[in-house]
Amino acid sequence: MTDITTTIHDIYRARTHVYQHLRPTPLFHYQGLSELVGGRVFLKHENHQPVGAFKVRGGLNLVAGLSKEQKLGGLFTASTGNHGQSIAFAARAHGVKATIAVPEGANPGKVAAMRGLGAEVVFHGPDFDTARLWITEVAEKQGGTFVGPTDEPLIHGVGTYGLEIMEELPDVDVIIVPVGAGSGVCGTAIAAKSINPAVQIIGVQSAQAPTQQQSWLQGRPVEAEMTTIAEGLATRISFANTQAIMRKYLDDFVLVPDAAIEEAVRLLLIHSHNLVEEAGAASLAAAIALAGKMRDKNIVLVVSGGNIAIDRLSKIVAAGNR
């Protein structure tokens, strides 16, 4: 059993670094979504971050905590999405070089976004895992620092939005968080439960990528089929540190089908006028699935990420016009 080392104190310490570059994000109530779900629904707008995702908080905390030597050696990571942009953003903010490995054929829009933030993007191998293993070796050879998806400083940093939720809505009853590798839900859970253990923390994954949920349920690493269209939820493996935190802190962990996630993207456009990518919209899909249990509750849905290709968006909004 992996020990849990992160505490709310780490999150408070991270906040001093995070707030040097970011402001708190809004927490807004939406009447239309509340009527759909049955409780009072608030969106925690992590999609209003500079790179559109909560992960930038973690990146900033991680880079701020590097030694001078580590900063000189540069950061190395693998990502096809928001993680890469967050590391690129944080590295640039601290004048550190970031090298990001992506598989050949990676989404050109995302590559451009990472390059636009000053990162060096290197194409390697046919898939994400190949790119990741390769860049780990490159980092070691070049004396740089490899950043994994659930490194503790990332959890401390992203936990700062959990603090913001508790400060702005101390009477929150339920917080629903999409789970990719788990840094977001773990930071949220530690922040929220340390202040009020009665807050329910619910994780959500796609039914087409249930690895974390299955591992959580069974209490051991489970590999499951992964076919989801929600890239931010598309993990094939579980991580010991986030699984340990989830096992201790999560009240529930639900699965929603990709079709419900796409419908949630559409509902967020209609009722909140926010573009949220599939992974980030899973929290609304879960709230709708759990509507019977949400009555009269104060529900916070964490929404994050806007990396949604225009052709996919086109299909999603057109689907609602049938």
Place this chain on the structure above:
Amino acid sequence: MTDITTTIHDIYRARTHVYQHLRPTPLFHYQGLSELVGGRVFLKHENHQPVGAFKVRGGLNLVAGLSKEQKLGGLFTASTGNHGQSIAFAARAHGVKATIAVPEGANPGKVAAMRGLGAEVVFHGPDFDTARLWITEVAEKQGGTFVGPTDEPLIHGVGTYGLEIMEELPDVDVIIVPVGAGSGVCGTAIAAKSINPAVQIIGVQSAQAPTQQQSWLQGRPVEAEMTTIAEGLATRISFANTQAIMRKYLDDFVLVPDAAIEEAVRLLLIHSHNLVEEAGAASLAAAIALAGKMRDKNIVLVVSGGNIAIDRLSKIVAAGNR
């Protein structure tokens, strides 16, 4: 000639009221948009406000300045969009009743949004002007306060985002603002030019609704044909107070066709992952039209509003897949 009464001092005074309920909105740089326009492009994210639009700043300042008697008498206005939601939001924040007239057949989504914010919505007459004239009379009969679209306290309140731009990016060269009735561009211009008279302020309207632009060019009220799909720019008449401010402060006032505005909505989705309604996206359309003059400049585009019907959005995103 109408005297100009608003100064930057009014905007500073408004800010104490505005910041009791709102936080500053982000000003983010976007590499993709910068490459399209040729300068360094920043978006001022007024679309991240609670009702999705800058107008809420004006509403909050106006309501804060009412006397006790005026608060008891309630607010009356006419709107089919963001103005109505802003007044509803501000009224609720201060415990004041808001009654909003809309034409019969008004967009049900917008009516639901205003009701969701606690306003009483009354349907009256076949078009907006009929509803507006009627609610003016109702306000008078019932001893309430009618709120017009360019009331000075609204200009003071919305000017606070202009201050935020100057504080966060003191070396801004150009600010481009969509013009409906003109409160936004006037507040911005007074705030920005009072701090640095060299900042260029550029207004933009749809070529399918050029009333304000024509009136500004000719120095007298001009009525022009109005067929734009951009509801927030769809004004048929000019207003003496905003015209006087625009004549003094605006460096340019351009028209862009509706087709370019729709393309700008699509480009904002792709490059910034933000849903911005047509009126609010006109600033990007103008920057693209003026690209030759934008080289090496720091350009702030004010984006605001997310009131875009899903069927119209569907057409706009599909158009890009041709």
